[in-house]
Amino acid sequence: MARQRLTIGTFGDINTRQTPTGRYEARTRYRDWDGHARLVQASGTTANAAERALKAKLANRDLFSNPPTQR
Secondary structure, eight states: OOOOOOOTTOBOOOEEEEOTTSOEEEEEEEEOTTSOEEEEEEEESSHHHHHHHHHHHHHHHHHHHSOOOOO
C-alpha cells in the first residue's frame, strides 16, 4: 500500500546524521504550495541544533512560499 501524500505546507519525518566533519545534518521533505515535495536540510554542531535550525528554516519557508491570494 502506498504512503499518503503530505498535505501542502507540511513536512515528513526529520532524519539526522553526522557528517565526516563532525557536524550534524537534519533533512526532511516539505510539500510546497505548488504540490511538489522538496528536500530541505540544515546543519548544526549537535543533532538537536541541526533539527532546530531545520524547523526554523521550514517556518520561514512557509511564510514565503504561500501563493498570493486573489482579490
